[in-house]
Amino acid sequence: MNEAAPQGGEPAAPRRTGARDPQLSSWFESTARQRLAGLLDGGSFSEILGPEQRELSPHLRQFGLPPAFDDGMIVGRGRLAGRTVLVAAQEGRFLGGAVGEVHGAKLVGLLRAVRSMAADARALLILFDTGGVRLQEANAGEVAIAEIMHAMLQARAAGATILGLIGGRAGCFGGGGLIAACCSGLIVSEQGRIGVTGPEVIESNQGVEEFDAADRALVWRTVGGKHRRLIGGADAFAEDHAESFRSAAIALLERPCRFDLEVTVAEHARLRERLARLGDADDAWAIWARLGVADPTRVPDMPAPEFLELVARLQDERRDAR
Amino acid sequence: MTPAEILDSLFGRSHRVESGAGGLLHGEGLLAHAAGPATRVSLIGLTQGAALGVDGALALAQRVLSVVQAGERNPILVLIDSGSQRMSRRDELLGLNEYLGHLAKTLMLAEQLGHPTIGLLYGGSAAGAFIATALATRVLVALPEARPAVMDLPSMSRITKLSLELLRDMASSTPVFAPGLANMELMGAVTERWDPGRPLDAQLRRLLDRFAERSQERRDQRAAARGGRLKAAAIAERVEREALRDG
Amino acid sequence: METLSFRHTAAHALAGARAHALVGVVGSGNLEALFERVLDGNACVVEVVTAVAGYGAVWSEVIADFVQRYSPGGLRICIHDGGARPDTVALRLAQGVSLMADDHE
Structure with a gap:
């Protein structure tokens, strides 16, 4: 499908291709269903509670908004390099991928299931693309996010690996950012953005002096994928296509990360160290320089292979505990 | 009630x-207790309507750990009268999502390791701060003056482009979108309301006597029983069942 | 928001084995359409929920043209529209029919 929309000045315009190969088309530009098709082993995806089940949001009608048959959340099962995995994908084009009652409950159910799967199938991939809570059903969405986090950490305590893949047009903001922080591993592309409060919301609450949301370069180096990867906010960096996310996911699945006291203490040390080392920096450039990047201004334009070399040079072998 | 009044009423x-x-x-x-030794209750709190940023989240997480x-x-009681997450460029630059997520994780870890975790909402709380504190506890109780919110109506009006009057x-x-305790x-989200007059x-x-039973309840089941979220529990159950079928 | 419903009798039933298919996404200037093979014989029903009211005549025309061209007998098609232009509507309908005409379940 050709659903290209104008870009807002993002770095490295996502690759635009007429190719039908879902593995090579832009992840940023793709729909959630296209991403699933490109990520999983060919034809292996089977959906749970698919669109024909018509589990629509009961709340959007009164706001004059048409619903979506899947409520912007596609859940199911598939195979990744032959291994059975559960998958959930948010559709960022539908209401910004925002979490409502049905959308959230589908992920909650999937997370409750993964805990009880056979030991070798205890894996779940979340393809994030969300601005956070859906305001039209804000209370239901907010509580759903808390339920998702509880279910994730129970599943991880039972040995499940939960990976987050971030590179969609809505990014991963609000409660989505908190959910991402509960994953055992995160894969982010340059176009992926991770945060809590979006730049526009900061600007409208705190003024343009605090955060100029129109300054796209500033936005990208503050919340974008390269910055997140460099400071340890994500475990792997992918290029903007399904094949790259796929190989990163296959690799990360080999590094399980159980949720327990030890890993939480290690995460605490990691976050404390980050704050001590970088807490007074006023811009990503200053942070990257402190991390040892020779020419920070080059990072945004750096091609993926060079960026990956940079990351490998700067970071030791220690697993980013989360 | 003020934090001092709450603490006096709880612990003399x-x-x-x-x-x-x-x-x-x-x-x-x-x-x-009437008989036997007293229960040591560990306390953390976010008070005075404060916003929660990277520094505060890390400090609270340190206490929980x-x-x-x-x-x-032993039980961990979280007192909450907060704003939302702190909205600043610095917080986002440093990865606020990880710090808020980490605080929530310490509380959920405590719960998994056998600590009853209880949130006591006695003032405001909103958005990311609400998720990382109040909603990260196993049982959330509230005093009648509590004011939980996702977002205030004027901001919501700006974003949804619907008039404030509407x-x-x-x-x-x-109840599904408007701020307020009754809706939560x-x-x-809120298990029970406490009476400040007693x-x-x-x-x-x-609450502690019945904690085991209380902590078996799921929020979505409670929401179905109370008529606030009519679909959530049923959808989650169906997805769970179908995901496990011949899995 | 407006709800519209169109009932047609197609020239013949649509070939293929697929029971249902979804195309598109509900978003600004876009729509999703769910195709289901649930009607008898040559009947075709198209139900539209659209964010933009007042375009009933345009919908009627686009759908009549679609039925004429593709003869989607046996299909119920449900559309959630975020304000798609007529050419986008026609494109989505054509995509859906092509998926439904597939021989594989």
């Missing part, structure tokens, strides 16, 4: 609490 004089910068609070109280590492499996009209009939109770210690003892 048997509490010591330190207040830090940014509305943070931590300490412990001894909950007396210390309690967990002490290994007593949103106000809808708010009275639609309907959503299943001693809080008795209400806490009663």
